[in-house]
Amino acid sequence: MKIKENLSFYFLVLVVLTFFPLSFVLARSSSESYVIFGDVFSAGGTSTSSSNTYSLHDTIGEAAILSATSTSASYGIKSGFQELYADQFVTLTLEGSNSATVNLGTLSDSAPGSGSHTMQVSSNATNGVTVTVTGSTLTSGANTITAIGATAAASSAGTEQFGINLVDNTTPNIGATASGTAPILSVANQYNETDKFAFNSGATIATSTAAINTTNLVVSYLANIASGTEAGTYSTTLTYSVTANF
Amino acid sequence: MFFRLTFIFILLLLFSFGFVSNASAITVFSPVVELETEPGQTQEGVVKVYNETQETVFLQASIEGFAPGESAGQAVYLPPEEAGDHLNWFSLSQDELTLNSEQVAIVPFEIDVPSDTVPGGYYAVIFWSAAGDNQNNQIAVGSKVGTLIFIKVKGDLIEQGSIENFQVKPASVLYQLPDSFSFDFVNSGNIHLIPEGRVEITNYWGNKKILPINQERRFVLPGSTRVMEIAWALSGNSSFIASFFDRLKLELSNLAFGKHTATLKISYEGDQQNFSEEKIEFWVWPVRTIILIIAVILFFIFFIRINLKVKRLKKTLIENEQRQKK
Numbered sequence: 001m002k003i004k005e006n007l008s009f010y011f012l013v014l015v016v017l018t019f020f021p022l023s024f025v026l027a028r029s030s031s032e033s034y035v036i037f038g039d040v041f042s043a044g045g046t047s048t049s050s051s052n053t054y055s056l057h058d059t060i061g062e063a064a065i066l067s068a069t070s071t072s073a074s075y076g077i078k079s080g081f082q083e084l085y086a087d088q089f090v091t092l093t094l095e096g097s098n099s100a101t102v103n104l105g106t107l108s109d110s111a112p113g114s115g116s117h118t119m120q121v122s123s124n125a126t127n128g129v130t131v132t133v134t135g136s137t138l139t140s141g142a143n144t145i146t147a148i149g150a151t152a153a154a155s156s157a158g159t160e161q162f163g164i165n166l167v168d169n170t171t172p173n174i175g176a177t178a179s180g181t182a183p184i185l186s187v188a189n190q191y192n193e194t195d196k197f198a199f200n201s202g203a204t205i206a207t208s209t210a211a212i213n214t215t216n217l218v219v220s221y222l223a224n225i226a227s228g229t230e231a232g233t234y235s236t237t238l239t240y241s242v243t244a245n246f
Numbered sequence: 247m248f249f250r251l252t253f254i255f256i257l258l259l260l261f262s263f264g265f266v267s268n269a270s271a272i273t274v275f276s277p278v279v280e281l282e283t284e285p286g287q288t289q290e291g292v293v294k295v296y297n298e299t300q301e302t303v304f305l306q307a308s309i310e311g312f313a314p315g316e317s318a319g320q321a322v323y324l325p326p327e328e329a330g331d332h333l334n335w336f337s338l339s340q341d342e343l344t345l346n347s348e349q350v351a352i353v354p355f356e357i358d359v360p361s362d363t364v365p366g367g368y369y370a371v372i373f374w375s376a377a378g379d380n381q382n383n384q385i386a387v388g389s390k391v392g393t394l395i396f397i398k399v400k401g402d403l404i405e406q407g408s409i410e411n412f413q414v415k416p417a418s419v420l421y422q423l424p425d426s427f428s429f430d431f432v433n434s435g436n437i438h439l440i441p442e443g444r445v446e447i448t449n450y451w452g453n454k455k456i457l458p459i460n461q462e463r464r465f466v467l468p469g470s471t472r473v474m475e476i477a478w479a480l481s482g483n484s485s486f487i488a489s490f491f492d493r494l495k496l497e498l499s500n501l502a503f504g505k506h507t508a509t510l511k512i513s514y515e516g517d518q519q520n521f522s523e524e525k526i527e528f529w530v531w532p533v534r535t536i537i538l539i540i541a542v543i544l545f546f547i548f549f550i551r552i553n554l555k556v557k558r559l560k561k562t563l564i565e566n567e568q569r570q571k572k
Contacts, residue, residue: 088278091298092391093271094376102385117387125277126462130320138385204320221385239388243312243371244277245319246394246465 090129092242093120104223107234109158113223114172121185121206121215125244128208131185132241134201137162138223140232145223150203152196161224163197166205166217171195175220183208184215197222209245270376271299272391280396286361292354293393295374297345305374307341309333312371312394314470321371321394332368332397335359343374357397365401366436367468369394396438396465405514406435407466412510412524421533422493423502427457427476429510429524433466440465443512445476450504459512494534502530
């Protein structure tokens with residue numbers, strides 16, 4: 001009976017902690033009249049300057065070009081980070097906890113290996129943003145699977161290939177077209193052709209010339225090997241970078 | 247009781263550390279930063295990073311050089327051997343961050359410019375990245391978002407720009423008002439420039455239209471050429487029928503008929519104001535206006551002929567009446 005009581009108690013505790021996680025304490029600060037967009041931590045600036053007649057809580061200034069500046073004939077104030085006004089931003093999100101890796105399975109010379117993952121990009125940057133991919137082709141020690149290169153090509157079983165694209169494909173049946181409420185990113189040439197893949201480290205894969213809404217991108221991966229491809233465990237790390245245009 | 251309390255304590259400990267997520271969402275604010283400094287000086291700046299997810303993320307900083315890409319305004323990141331020594335000027339107060347959910351980090355940095363630095367423009371990007379976890383037989387995916395840093399080291403700067411290929415689109419003889427104008431701005435100096443100015447369009451009838459350029463404050467990096475387009479108000483409407491009345495209104499209000507002159511006037515701010523000017527001519531034979539004129543003429547011809555026929559008919563009827571009376 002006692003064991004049953006203990007087990008029931010532990011089960012109850014686990015259920016409570018599962019449905020009421022402690023991350024609630026990390027919610028943003030707000031009231032009826034205001035909300036602090038994001039809790040801030042920083043280094044720099046002294047907390048309080050004072051004299052006999054005043055005290056001032058100050059912060060380190062910003063060099064951002066959109067930072068507000070107040071001036072008169074005898075003083076100027078460069079507003080600090082506590083201002084938290086609307087600003088230009090660039091966001092890159094890799095979707096879901098399993099999207100940090102893509103498994104192509106066991107490769108053979110008769111059929112391609114493929115996989116995909118999603119990511120989202122959003123920005124209100126006036127001149128838009130650019131997404132690039134960097135990294136090496138699939139590698140196992142000193143052996144590599146030849147990357148397709150800058151010019152997109154169709155899947156060819158029995159030929160060493162490694163490439164990506166950002167469209168909906170039928171051969172292999174993976175991927176999806178970039179989506180979102182217009183305006184969104186445009187997929188770059190060579191990465192926007194159905195059933196054709198390319199890979200060139202440093203290449204632009206998506207871009208815009210003005211602010212965009214959240215764009216959902218599905219990156220599809222293709223790998224083929226030849227009969228003479230050296231056996232081994234092949235892997236690589238690819239990094240997607242986003243910066244604003246200037 | 248003791249074991250229950252111990253169990254609860256251990257659980258609380260585990261949950262209080264939170265989870266470092268495999269997922270990554272990185273936001274930077276103020277993605278373009280301009281700094282001015284002088285040789286031998288130290289300049290401060292900040293970069294701002296935000297975690298908008300519901301989980302804790304771990305980020306690492308890196309600094310790379312960049313150059314202009316082939317497409318206008320896109321940064322091309324340079325490998326370390328090509329990036330330049332100016333990357334060594336940077337020191338970040340923190341190069342690793344652990345951001346809780348919805349937390350912003352304002353990270354100060356300093357640029358310590360050597361006293362023998364040649365005045366000019368120097369360009370770098372501060373990236374925050376969430377590294378992919380490379381496991382066997384898999385592709386690990388990492389992400390990084392950067393803030394572009396434009397550094398102007400003051401001194402004897404070479405601020406030199408020029409205009410090339412000023413043209414009207416789609417052609418110099420048009421059957422409607424032009425979609426846009428374009429020109430190449432060539433920066434042959436050693437500092438980034440922001441060309442500003444306008445296109446002034448005048449025609450034979452004395453009408454004048456002014457189109458501002460580069461309101462987005464686009465940069466042109468030294469040693470590069472950037473194509474700049476100036477759109478006309480209706481450049482988005484390509485269908486003849488769909489845009490018929492809108493374009494007709496524009497043509498009539500501008501008396502857009504015959505020879506036009508477009509004058510491009512550019513200035514770029516520097517230690518002294520610099521100006522460039524370029525002029526082109528183009529002809530407009532507005533199809534919609536011509537169609538309207540023809541339609542009006544045909545209408546009047548038709549109206550006059552109908553009027554004459556009605557008059558003849560009336561005359562015939564009157565004559566017949568008079569004959570009958572007799």
